[in-house]
Amino acid sequence: MQYQLQGLYGITDAELMPSTEVMLKKVEQSIKGGAKIIQYRDKSSDLQKRVEQASAVNHLCQNHKIPLLINDDAGLAAGIGAAGVHLGQSDGAIPEAREMLGEQAIIGVTCHDSLAFALQAAAEGADYIAFGAFFPSKTKPNATPAPLELLMQAKHEVNLPIVAIGGISVDNAAQIIDAGADMVAVIHALYAQNNIKATAQQFHQQFSNRI
Numbered sequence: 001m002q003y004q005l006q007g008l009y010g011i012t013d014a015e016l017m018p019s020t021e022v023m024l025k026k027v028e029q030s031i032k033g034g035a036k037i038i039q040y041r042d043k044s045s046d047l048q049k050r051v052e053q054a055s056a057v058n059h060l061c062q063n064h065k066i067p068l069l070i071n072d073d074a075g076l077a078a079g080i081g082a083a084g085v086h087l088g089q090s091d092g093a094i095p096e097a098r099e100m101l102g103e104q105a106i107i108g109v110t111c112h113d114s115l116a117f118a119l120q121a122a123a124e125g126a127d128y129i130a131f132g133a134f135f136p137s138k139t140k141p142n143a144t145p146a147p148l149e150l151l152m153q154a155k156h157e158v159n160l161p162i163v164a165i166g167g168i169s170v171d172n173a174a175q176i177i178d179a180g181a182d183m184v185a186v187i188h189a190l191y192a193q194n195n196i197k198a199t200a201q202q203f204h205q206q207f208s209n210r211i
């Protein structure tokens with residue numbers, strides 16, 4: 001299936017979603033509010049939990065025709081038939097992930113604050129590039145800071161959809177989108193909210209003003 005890589009990108013979080021049931025409810029609310037892409041992110045080494053949760057979220061996403069990407073682990077993505085994988089700079093090579101997942105898979109790559117990483121990822125066949133952190137992140141306080149101007153530069157120099165991540169909220173998303181981000185990836189300012197659907201709608205509206 002061909003997916004549109006634009007809009008709100010929700011990322012799951014083990015602390016904000018302490019059970020599979022809570023995870024499914026929160027992710028579904030975000031999709032109902034307009035999230036266009038979901039990532040399963042679990043940094044634990046509990047393989048059984050990871051397979052069970054990733055499979056359940058993948059089923060939900062498929063029902064809503066939304067792509068699920070697996071963080072870090074192309075093998076898990078292939079094993080459960082997810083739409084793709086998100087790779088950090090030390091999470092494995094793009095060609096190997098492509099080999100495992102196939103031509104249709106979505107492979108996203110973390111580029112931190114580096115245009116050089118982005119150009120390399122593009123040359124190796126990435127489907128989107130991700131920059132951050134644009135604002136202080138509650139989830140990842142030690143993330144490398146990235147300047148807003150990087151988005152404008154990348155827009156001109158890299159022919160791939162751009163994800164912005166790190167401390168993004170409904171209050172600061174507009175400046176990120178104005179600077180050139182095609183997607184905003186969010187954990188805390190989405191999944192820690194009491195009304196996740198309404199929050200996702202607020203993010204979504206900021207894109208629909210431009211689509």
Ligand SMILES: Cc1ncc(COP(=O)(O)OP(=O)(O)O)c(N)n1
Pocket residue numbers: 009039041071072086087088089090091108110130131163165185
């Ligand atoms: C959309 C998106 N962008 C960046 C990241 C961060 O990936 P990475 O640097 O590998 O860090 P971890 O998330 O694995 O801790 C991401 N996951 N998603």
Ligand SMILES: Cc1nc(C(=O)O)sc1CCOP(=O)(O)O
Pocket residue numbers: 110112131132133134136137138139140143144165166167168185186187188189
């Ligand atoms: C997983 C992750 N990667 C980042 C990067 O800069 O590469 S920032 C981050 C955490 C994003 O969560 P929140 O929306 O709560 O800040």
Ligand SMILES: [Mg+2]
Pocket residue numbers: 071072086087088089091
């Ligand atoms: Mg990673």
